[in-house]
Amino acid sequence: MLSNLQYCIVKTxxxxxxxxxxxxxxxxxxxxxxxxxxxxxxxxSDDSSYLISEITRASFQATKLSTSGGFLKAGNVTVLVGxxxxxxxxxxxxFSDCCSRRTQMVPTTPPFIxxxxxxxxxxxxxxxxxxxxxxxxxxxxxx
Numbered sequence: 001m002l003s004n005l006q007y008c009i010v011k012t013x014x015x016x017x018x019x020x021x022x023x024x025x026x027x028x029x030x031x032x033x034x035x036x037x038x039x040x041x042x043x044x045s046d047d048s049s050y051l052i053s054e055i056t057r058a059s060f061q062a063t064k065l066s067t068s069g070g071f072l073k074a075g076n077v078t079v080l081v082g083x084x085x086x087x088x089x090x091x092x093x094x095f096s097d098c099c100s101r102r103t104q105m106v107p108t109t110p111p112f113i114x115x116x117x118x119x120x121x122x123x124x125x126x127x128x129x130x131x132x133x134x135x136x137x138x139x140x141x142x143x
Contacts, residue, residue: 035085036137039092040078042067043099043130048077051098055081058094088134099130 043051048064055062063080081091105122 036140037083037085037088038135038137039081039083039088039095040133040135041081041095041099041130042076042078042132043095044128045075045077047099047128047130048079051079051095054094054098055079055091058090060087060091060094082137082140092132092134095130095132099128101126101129103127 041051045066052062052064060081060083065078065080067076067078069076083091103124104127106125107122108120
């Protein structure tokens with residue numbers, strides 16, 4: 001078991017080093033194993049259909065979860081994509097192309113004051129874009 005130490009890769013601050021301290025490629029393989037990453041992307045519901053179609057067109061597989069939250073309690077979609085380590089930038093590029101930031105006018109809820117309502121002006125907010133998390137996967141099993 002100790003002889004395998006020379007093949008062990010240690011992740012330190014996004015740079016990969018082997019046990020002997022020499023630089024190792026980020027998309028390295030250990031005895032046939034492939035490093036996998038899970039990309040978790042939270043996107044606006046309006047962008048999700050185009051994003052999913054582009055991810056599948058690029059031969060990746062994705063899982064779509066409907067979620068809500070944030071300032072407007074608006075519908076969001078959480079997209080899960082499991083990829084090999086060297087394909088992470090390709091998937092993030094697809095997110096970037098499909099999920100643009102834009103502004104939208106949103107009516108505000110007028111406060112109730114006594115016997116009437118006070119009229120308020122709509123507020124301009126920024127929507128769209130994506131929040132992306134990339135995490136290491138200890139084990140990837142496809143049944």
